[in-house]
Amino acid sequence: MSAPPRIPIVPESHADVSSGALPEAGQVPVHMTPQAFKVACSNCNLRELCMPVGLNDDQLKRIDDVVAVRRKIKRGATLFRNGEQFTSLFAIRTGFFKTCVATEDGRDQVTGFQMAGEIIGLDGIVNDHHTCDAVALEDAEVCVMPFDRIEELSREVNALQHHVHKIMSREIVREHGVMLLLGSMRAEERLAAFLLNLVQRLHARGFSQSELVLRMTREEIGSYLGLKLETVSRTFSKFVEEGIVEVKQRHVRILSTDALKRIVNSQQACH
Numbered sequence: 001m002s003a004p005p006r007i008p009i010v011p012e013s014h015a016d017v018s019s020g021a022l023p024e025a026g027q028v029p030v031h032m033t034p035q036a037f038k039v040a041c042s043n044c045n046l047r048e049l050c051m052p053v054g055l056n057d058d059q060l061k062r063i064d065d066v067v068a069v070r071r072k073i074k075r076g077a078t079l080f081r082n083g084e085q086f087t088s089l090f091a092i093r094t095g096f097f098k099t100c101v102a103t104e105d106g107r108d109q110v111t112g113f114q115m116a117g118e119i120i121g122l123d124g125i126v127n128d129h130h131t132c133d134a135v136a137l138e139d140a141e142v143c144v145m146p147f148d149r150i151e152e153l154s155r156e157v158n159a160l161q162h163h164v165h166k167i168m169s170r171e172i173v174r175e176h177g178v179m180l181l182l183g184s185m186r187a188e189e190r191l192a193a194f195l196l197n198l199v200q201r202l203h204a205r206g207f208s209q210s211e212l213v214l215r216m217t218r219e220e221i222g223s224y225l226g227l228k229l230e231t232v233s234r235t236f237s238k239f240v241e242e243g244i245v246e247v248k249q250r251h252v253r254i255l256s257t258d259a260l261k262r263i264v265n266s267q268q269a270c271h
Contacts, residue, residue, distance in 0.1 A: 055157070055159060055160075059157050059159070059160075062153060062156075062157070063153065063157075063160070066145065066146065066149045066150060066153055067091070067143050067144070067145050069143070069144040070093065070141055070142065070143055070144070071090075071141070071142050071144060072139070072140070072141050073095070073136040073139070073140045073141070073142065074136065074139055075136055075137065075138050075139050075140075076135065076136065077135070077136050078133055078134065078135050078136075079097065079120070079121075079134040079135070079136065079140075079142065080121065080124075080130045080133070080134050081130065081133050082101060082102070082130055082131060082132050082133050083129055083130065084124075084129065084130045085124075085128060085129055085130075086121070086123075086124025086125065086128050086129055086130055086147065087146060087147065087148075088121060088144050088145055088146050088147055089119050089120070089121045089122065089145040089147055089150065090119070090120045090121050090134075090142040090143065090144060090145065091117075091118075091119055091120075091142060091143040091145060092114055092115060092116050092117065092118050092119075092120060092140065092141075092142050093116060093140075093141040093142060093143055094116050094139075094140055094141045095115075095116065095136055095137070095138050095139060095140020095141060096113065096114070096115050096116075096136070096137040096138050096140065096215035096216070097113070097114045097115075097120060097134050097135060097136055097137060097140065098110050098112070098113050098114075098134075098135050098137055098216060098220060098224075099111045099112045099113075099114065099120070099123070099132045099133065099134050099135075100132060100133050100135065100223075101131070101132045101133070102133075107223075108133075108223065109223055110216075110220050110223040110224040111132055111178075111224070112174070112178075112224070113137075113198075113215075113216060113224065114134075115201060115202070115205070116205060117204075117205055118201075119145075119167050120134055120142070121134070122167065122168060122171050124147075125147070125168075137215040137216055138215055150164065177193075182225070182226045185264075187225075187227055187231050187232075187234075187235050188235055188238065188239075188263050189263055189264055190225040190226070190227060191221075191225065191227075191232065191235045191236070191239070192239075192260040192261075192263040192264045193264045194221065194224070194225060195245070195252070195254065195260060196257070196260050196261065196264065198212060199212055199254060199257075209254075209257070210253060210254045210255075210257070211251070211252070211253045211254070212251075212252050212254075213250050213251055213252075214250040214251075214252060215250075218232045218233055218236070219232075242259070243255055243256065243259075244256050244259045244260060
């Protein structure tokens with residue numbers, strides 16, 4: 001029997017980030033307003049996640065001039081909505097987001113989860129309008145990146161142009177992985193792939209390789225993975241019984257990464 005297809009566990013960023021822990025929300029200089037203030041990419045410890053590596057001081061200053069504003073988004077609030085005109089990309093500085101679209105019967109279909117150091121808003125590039133909603137799963141802060149100015153600067157700074165292309169390519173690979181996940185994987189394989197991807201992305205931000213706090217509900221996980229809430233809960237319980245993970249409400253500790261990888265890469269051989 002042929003080998004099973006593998007869902008790409010794609011890191012959303014370089015794994016060699018040296019920034020350590022993320023900045024705490026609310027670290028706002030006294031002389032700046034909370035809604036709009038200058039932010040320097042050159043001084044940001046998430047720079048290597050959302051900006052090209054190896055820029056010189058002049059190039060960094062020019063990017064600083066473009067990425068000039070931060071926005072605070074409260075938990076449950078929307079960063080942008082489906083149908084809104086696309087003007088900017090957003091670099092997530094703190095917090096977690098979900099992207100979702102409304103189905104014909106009124107349900108929200110979750111299409112992705114985004115965390116600090118990732119770029120959100122790429123969906124609007126295609127036809128100048130956003131095609132989904134972006135909702136904060138916790139209090140968050142984003143850096144606003146006007147796309148027309150990013151495009152203009154990209155023509156002059158090759159590293160930035162390459163980086164934008166890389167981000168877009170990464171999104172295509174992610175979409176391909178989701179299609180593979182929804183099309184050919186069982187519940188155990190879907191949840192295992194989801195946990196591996198999530199912890200890998202968090203590890204690139206200086207967090208533990210084995211422990212995480214789920215910012216999304218199990219219902220939202222189910223919506224993203226194409227599973228019912230009951231199936232998500234049952235699968236988590238199965239992983240606990242098999243000694244693969246420990247779960248305490250939203251706190252998850254991975255006891256055997258190898259076991260999760262075996263589930264993702266090997267179980268389909270038995271189908």
